[in-house]
Amino acid sequence: MRTSAEGSGRARRAWQPLWEGAWDGQLPRKLLEKLAPAIRRRQWTCSLEVTVSVQLVGILLVAGTLLLQLAVPMDLSTPLMVAIALLGGGVVGLGYGWVRRPSLFEVAVIVDRRLGLRERMTTLLELLHTQPSSPFLGPLLVDALSRVEAREVARAFPVTLPRRTPWLILALAGVFAWELALTGVTIPGTPASQVVQTIREEGKVLERLARELEQRGKVEVLPETRRLSQELAELGRRFQGDRLERVEALKSVTQLSRELDTARNRLQERLKAEGIDVEREPPADLLRRLDALARKLRSLRESAAPPQEREVGRDPRTLLNNLDELQREGEGLPPGLLQTLQEARRNLEKGDLQGAAGALESAEETVRALRRLLADEEGLSQARGQLQRSAENIARGGAGQSSAEAQTPSGREGGVPPRSRSPGLDQGVPGEQEPTPPSLGPYSGTEPGTGRVVEFSGPPTPRLNTPKTPSQLHGSPGEGQSRWTEVVGKGEESRSLLLPRRAVLGAMREADRYMGRARIPAPFREVVRKYFQELAR
Amino acid sequence: METLEARAEWFRSIHRRIREELGKVIVGHEQVLEEVLIALFAGGHVLLEGVPGLGKTLLVRTLSQCLSLRYSRIQFTPDLMPADIVGTNVVVQDREGRRYFEFQRGPIFSQIVLADEINRATPKTQSALLEAMQEHAVTASGVRYPLEEPFFVLATQNPIEMEGTYPLPEAQLDRFFFKVRVQFPRADELVEIIDRTTTTATQAVAVVADGPTILAMQHLVREVPIASHVKDYVARLILATHPEAEGASPMAKRFVRYGASPRGAQALVLGAKVRALLQGRYNVSFEDIREVALPALRHRIILNFEGEAEGLDPDAIVQRILAETPEVVDARGRPVA
Numbered sequence A: 001m002r003t004s005a006e007g008s009g010r011a012r013r014a015w016q017p018l019w020e021g022a023w024d025g026q027l028p029r030k031l032l033e034k035l036a037p038a039i040r041r042r043q044w045t046c047s048l049e050v051t052v053s054v055q056l057v058g059i060l061l062v063a064g065t066l067l068l069q070l071a072v073p074m075d076l077s078t079p080l081m082v083a084i085a086l087l088g089g090g091v092v093g094l095g096y097g098w099v100r101r102p103s104l105f106e107v108a109v110i111v112d113r114r115l116g117l118r119e120r121m122t123t124l125l126e127l128l129h130t131q132p133s134s135p136f137l138g139p140l141l142v143d144a145l146s147r148v149e150a151r152e153v154a155r156a157f158p159v160t161l162p163r164r165t166p167w168l169i170l171a172l173a174g175v176f177a178w179e180l181a182l183t184g185v186t187i188p189g190t191p192a193s194q195v196v197q198t199i200r201e202e203g204k205v206l207e208r209l210a211r212e213l214e215q216r217g218k219v220e221v222l223p224e225t226r227r228l229s230q231e232l233a234e235l236g237r238r239f240q241g242d243r244l245e246r247v248e249a250l251k252s253v254t255q256l257s258r259e260l261d262t263a264r265n266r267l268q269e270r271l272k273a274e275g276i277d278v279e280r281e282p283p284a285d286l287l288r289r290l291d292a293l294a295r296k297l298r299s300l301r302e303s304a305a306p307p308q309e310r311e312v313g314r315d316p317r318t319l320l321n322n323l324d325e326l327q328r329e330g331e332g333l334p335p336g337l338l339q340t341l342q343e344a345r346r347n348l349e350k351g352d353l354q355g356a357a358g359a360l361e362s363a364e365e366t367v368r369a370l371r372r373l374l375a376d377e378e379g380l381s382q383a384r385g386q387l388q389r390s391a392e393n394i395a396r397g398g399a400g401q402s403s404a405e406a407q408t409p410s411g412r413e414g415g416v417p418p419r420s421r422s423p424g425l426d427q428g429v430p431g432e433q434e435p436t437p438p439s440l441g442p443y444s445g446t447e448p449g450t451g452r453v454v455e456f457s458g459p460p461t462p463r464l465n466t467p468k469t470p471s472q473l474h475g476s477p478g479e480g481q482s483r484w485t486e487v488v489g490k491g492e493e494s495r496s497l498l499l500p501r502r503a504v505l506g507a508m509r510e511a512d513r514y515m516g517r518a519r520i521p522a523p524f525r526e527v528v529r530k531y532f533q534e535l536a537r
Numbered sequence B: 001m002e003t004l005e006a007r008a009e010w011f012r013s014i015h016r017r018i019r020e021e022l023g024k025v026i027v028g029h030e031q032v033l034e035e036v037l038i039a040l041f042a043g044g045h046v047l048l049e050g051v052p053g054l055g056k057t058l059l060v061r062t063l064s065q066c067l068s069l070r071y072s073r074i075q076f077t078p079d080l081m082p083a084d085i086v087g088t089n090v091v092v093q094d095r096e097g098r099r100y101f102e103f104q105r106g107p108i109f110s111q112i113v114l115a116d117e118i119n120r121a122t123p124k125t126q127s128a129l130l131e132a133m134q135e136h137a138v139t140a141s142g143v144r145y146p147l148e149e150p151f152f153v154l155a156t157q158n159p160i161e162m163e164g165t166y167p168l169p170e171a172q173l174d175r176f177f178f179k180v181r182v183q184f185p186r187a188d189e190l191v192e193i194i195d196r197t198t199t200t201a202t203q204a205v206a207v208v209a210d211g212p213t214i215l216a217m218q219h220l221v222r223e224v225p226i227a228s229h230v231k232d233y234v235a236r237l238i239l240a241t242h243p244e245a246e247g248a249s250p251m252a253k254r255f256v257r258y259g260a261s262p263r264g265a266q267a268l269v270l271g272a273k274v275r276a277l278l279q280g281r282y283n284v285s286f287e288d289i290r291e292v293a294l295p296a297l298r299h300r301i302i303l304n305f306e307g308e309a310e311g312l313d314p315d316a317i318v319q320r321i322l323a324e325t326p327e328v329v330d331a332r333g334r335p336v337a
Helices: A010-022 A026-068 A078-099 A104-114 A120-130 A137-149 A165-182 A191-220 A223-241 A246-273 A283-304 A316-329 A335-350 A353-396 A409-415 A423-427 A500-517 A522-536 B004-025 B030-042 B056-067 B082-086 B128-135 B170-174 B187-197 B211-223 B228-240 B250-255 B262-278 B286-297 B305-309 B314-324
Strands: B045-049 B071-075 B087-093 B099-105 B112-116 B137-140 B143-146 B152-157 B176-181 B256-258
Touching: A026 A078, A026 A104, A026 A137, A026 A165, A078 A165, A104 A120, A120 A137, A120 B228, A137 B004, A191 A223, A191 A246, A191 A353, A223 A246, A223 A353, A246 A353, A283 A316, A283 A353, A316 A335, A335 A353, A500 A522, B004 B030, B004 B056, B004 B211, B004 B262, B030 B045, B030 B056, B030 B152, B030 B176, B030 B211, B030 B262, B030 B286, B045 B056, B056 B071, B056 B112, B056 B152, B082 B087, B082 B128, B087 B137, B099 B143, B128 B137, B128 B152, B128 B170, B170 B176, B176 B262, B176 B286, B211 B262, B228 B262, B228 B286, B228 B314, B250 B256, B250 B305, B250 B314, B262 B286, B286 B314
Parallel strands: B045 B152, B045 B176, B071 B112, B112 B152
Antiparallel strands: B087 B099, B137 B143
């Protein structure tokens, strides 16, 4: 409802016929103008109430989800869920406020109560609706208007925080405290716990691979591999140390994978610029070829220009034959390298052995550079592959074979893809071999709770084998029969020491006293008294 | 035609003048006078309960004097018979020697009837009042005799004397609009009573209203509007007195055998209407209902044995119900505002 004059709003429309039928429209419009701000305020407060209520329900659902995550792995982000709950509550509250506008009567009830109008407003509205010709309508209207004339009706609806706001704040604080303190906590033996275990195991695998790559990067001077292996090691340590949730672990893996991809793309661009396409030929094969090429080039260069003054194989024809063979093996190699080899050949043909040796040295240098690039790319590719496998294992939640299990001696043959078995990696680093775990003892378990307990009790002694003598009698308790004997002597007539009337009167007094104390209902009190009167008679 | 405001003002002025006239004779008892007059204007009967000597009979007599209504007093005793109240057919002989039965009207054929010490009569005699109180008519020998309006019964009973009394049956109690408790006067009021009654000074009571005036006032009372949520409150109050009802108060469930009847609801609403007019309002408020709840409901709540044994006062139950019952509830029964 906007204003009474415009006649908009559900309540206003409902009252419209009464307005124009029984009244000239002046006074009721005044009344509505008084009530309109109250209606808007009521609408706003209702909307806020619903907003906070829905938000509270949402936050409680989030809390329930957090509790559930103790046992069931769920890839849900708590901040996101909280944001959705708060936003959803806001949308629902606004929608509620928009759709459900408070009725005039509802507002009048509250105005009556909060402004102390003694139900004048509500009675007036109801009378307008049900008995528009009632003689009470006019006086009631004047009376009600005079009561609200000097008052701000909207003050009946003070702008205050919704009632459930403290609960909402409490629930929010609880959820965030949980998020800060208890994220990643799981109940042992549940699927959620298995996921955490998988993350830890993958962390170990990643850290081990990172160490290997770092070592290789140092040995073979692979800058990108060295750089990113440190990040990989950091990720592995985080996986082992922090209480990570699956979604967060996967996010970290994705982030590092993206970095690896970027670095690999850079390397591949450089390789492509050199004329090597790793997509066409596996890097491992390329590396083998380059290694062989480098060895032959060194041998050829040393034959053409020996480092010392030794005279070995200075026959240019033999050198030319070797060079031809080298060129044939080097098909598919970068054109620059081939050109250098051609130049060496031309120098050999001219008999310029020094020039040929220089060209061959240049070619050797090119091959070494190419090899470094390729090894760098291959190292990153290996890390990328491992990250992908780890991500898959974590996403499966430990349902399948973990990377650690895949790398055990039995699993290594089938589990590791061929690309990872590069010549560089196969060389291995001395002392980095994973030690074989000791075999399990007879009473040890691999997991908590799986160990066996064996009793070391010897044979029973003869004394213990003797039958047990019951020390207590067991039976069901019950009421037994008891016997009693009354010894009755011969009766003897004698006079009472107490006068009967005195005795009865004393009893009556006692009875009166107890009746005064006891809460005997009035109708029954008379019966008791009559009984004692009869007795006295 | 007079405006409603004028009628309401006239109503209040009559009430004020009656109060003034009663005040000339009756010392104190403001609450009692107010409740008796509310019942009178609502067209209901009143049961006055109080120890002897508090001026119950004097109050009724004074009221009849200032209302200019025909007044009769019936002293209820164990040997009182229904015919002593209603009347009986007697053989009458005319001048020609023919004999025939003629109905001799009893003291019930008045407009203000004082049933003094009503609980001293047997239930059979007490029940003679039932038809008169409810239907304002008497049936004798198959003939129905309507009573003259307005018809107003004021009964008194002594709460402490039990011997030789017959507690009023529930049906009889329910027909009383209000049960008014006459309290012992305060010290200053006692002094005033001594001054007024132990000297030669007498107070003449002026006639303030007559039968038609009272009837017009009763008619005006019934016109006072009451909002639906106030009626709903009355209904919930009544249901709260019933131990077996869904919305029963825990106290009612424990101590009450029977709750208030629909007549209780009528008494609440009519009493509240009178109070609203007297307060200068044209509508019934929750406060009006609360104010008349005790006299309207206290005699309609029948305690069970536990309640009797605990010496519980029905007033305590009514007050607890008033405290527990929310005035306005929404569709789901939750308190509003």
